[in-house]
Amino acid sequence: MSSRHLMSGAVVVAVSVVALAGCSSSDSGDSGGSSGSPSESVSIESTPAPSGLGLSQKLNCPGGVEKATPGPVTTAPLKVGTLLPATGSLAYLGPPEFAGVKLAVTDINANGGVLGQPVQEITGDSGDTTTDTASATVDRELGSGAQVIVGAASSSVSLKVLDKIATAGAVMFSPANTSDEFTCYKDKGQYFRTAPADILQGQALAQTMAEDGVQRVSLLALNDPYGTGLAEQAQKNLEAAGIPADQIQKIIYDPNAQSFNAEVDQVKNFNPDGVAVIGFDESAKIITRMHEVGIGPTDGKSVYGVDGNMGNALGEAVGGGLLKGMKGTTPLTNTGAEFQARLKEADPKLIDYNYAGESYDATVITALAAAQAKSTNGRSIASQINSVTAGGEKCTAYKQCLDLVNQGKDIDYDGVTGTLDFNEAGEPSIGSYGILEFDGSNKLLEPTRKYVSVAGK
Template identity: 45%
Template sequence: MGVFTSGSGRRSRSLQSILGGIAVVGASALVLSGCAPAEEAPAGPAEDLTLKIGTILPQSGALAFLGPPEEAGVALAVQEVNEAGLGITVEAIYRDSGDTTTDTATVSVTDLLSQDVTAIIGAASSGVSFTVIDQIVGAGVVQFSPANTSPDFTNYDDNGLYWRNAPSDLLQGEVLGNLIAEEGAATLGLLVLNDAYGTGLAGALRATFEAAGGEVVAEELFNEGDTSFDAQVSALTAANPDAIAVITFDQAKVVVPALVGAGYPGSQLYFVDGNLADYSADFEPGLIEGAKGTLPGLDISSLGNFQDRLLEVDPDLTEFSYAAESYDAVILLALAALAAGSTEGADMAAKLQEVSGGSGGGEKCADFASCAAILADGGVIDYDGASGPITFDENGDPTEATIGIFEYQADNTFVRIN
């Protein structure tokens, strides 16, 4: 359990500063008149490229706990691309996405577009991304999310400019539904954030759980910004399901103690990527011991020194969710720009599937420097990154994904168990 592939078809498809880099002219970048070598010069841009990207990642709002690791992932990638000096320099401008209760993302996107960025990384929330996707792609700018999981993006009319390296919740819902059924639950309650993320994930979870022979006996919705969950808690506990899946963002800090306080066992709760977090400072010890949850991505402890490199960028990191995906978003954009010889949005978008290995039959490479070297020699690449094999389809969706399963300990921190 954990690794799945998908291949649907569709479309025509907090850090306030970042280390800069001095552009270094590569051997293939310039050929002086009268001094060109006899053999054909490698393909590549006539001069070093400068890629200006923006981020709309959550510095505030219901997903603010994801902001630091995501911004650290971006910052680390920018640093490493610039230090490599291999034909491209990246400049990053960091802005807040907020959540769907504010217009923070719209304000941030307007600001970033005014600064002539050609790619924007974010948002983390699917609901937030839907509020700005038309604005971004309408400007001819790439939107690349490291964390959007709503299935509704797959067939969205985005002019080929929207990409994500987080898998659709059709996959996470399948993993979670099977997990709950395999652990012996016959009945299930759902507490669901009423937005594209919450309802999409709940639908996939319900379908899988029911296909396994289970029954959803209660499904309670709430809206972003709600502060009272008494009615939902009462309805769920009255149904007395064998398990409850909590599909929320940081509302879990309120809902989970309320459920346990109403007599529901914390060990029978199931968390998702939007709320799988360290609750050691929020809950009484043992409150959710034995609870489980799912999160897309590889086990960061298996990624060599990647975590150490992130901590050098931000020593205060305690969460690492979607850091690898954010890092890979920058690397893929930089490689696509090199492959295209351009930092224009449409040009990079036209190369993203190829550099990910989704087309072109490229040579495998696993870091920016080795991939850039292959491109400088006129080759085609297949980048596998910190978040694993990405392999985009024509929709900008990853066709390979790993969904991790985690279990909460007595101190309300979680550990990977698969």
């Protein structure tokens, strides 16, 4: 099936990386994506989008998007709390995200800090939705004076604590939330994210499956805003590609179930030629069971994953070689080998880099917003965040941007994840996705191409 049938929104750009080198497969499959340096060449092919599919050019939020109102000026040191998964179903995402924040704080403090003072980091665990860890962490960090909280990774966890953080006048800045629910959420203008919404990943996932010739599809998705939202977007785009609705099976499962045998049996009985597993660490159990009944990646079935499970941690959680040929999509930008090496210095045990760049950029953006506001008040920081990512003089490093801010200039920070250009909802208007694949050793190969969907502001 022609890929142009799935090109949607304003524009979808296919980017083919032609100079990837110098890194083992265990160092790929991440938000750091291709391991080469930013100077490596890429070929870019733009494809016009047909009308009638995908993103609208403007946000359509009932009542409009809430905006932050600046608070009283304060010059207290900026305190950044982390609400990231050290435990729970997304714990494999924690190390790169923690490392990204830690590295950003180091860079900020090495280049003048914020308002002439070093940034203080307060580390905290988000856990997952089965515990009250996130709420306890937020209480502790707010009580310690945090004006910014970077996290959570899970959309469901963020939704549990967002109101508490916003009401306290602090900034909540997620590096990994992708649920569409946040775009129009009544957040007092205090919530932001560096990860693009799943309305974009739904396009990339569906396009990948369609290009592989899949005609009968099973979507297995965990029951939370991330899973159900991404499954809905994938289904819409598959249907738009010409796959009839009765050829698409959607199964929503409980991620905390002891067994997924019943769901996998439903998939086997449906007999699809492509299966997408939209989940977190429970994906290992699901794929293991799929193999047991003969419908796994190595059994001749096309199996696909998403950002919630496409990491080398999944390969370590299943039998040897079980993932060979499994493909998946994830937000992906070319942060380069140098950035990954610096992350390794922050955490030598890293095996994945998922959302490390987004965590780094979230931290730097808040510091620049505080500098521009000339205040570390959380509401004042929030009022400047969108501004520092779009519309001004381009800059790509904290000191370079800070110097411009101190000169009274409007800035447009393009971070390690590339162009951000936040829309009025406080999220990227550009989503970049990599197509990843596991080899016979359950290791992620280097991505061979990207899709960049440009949404309307």
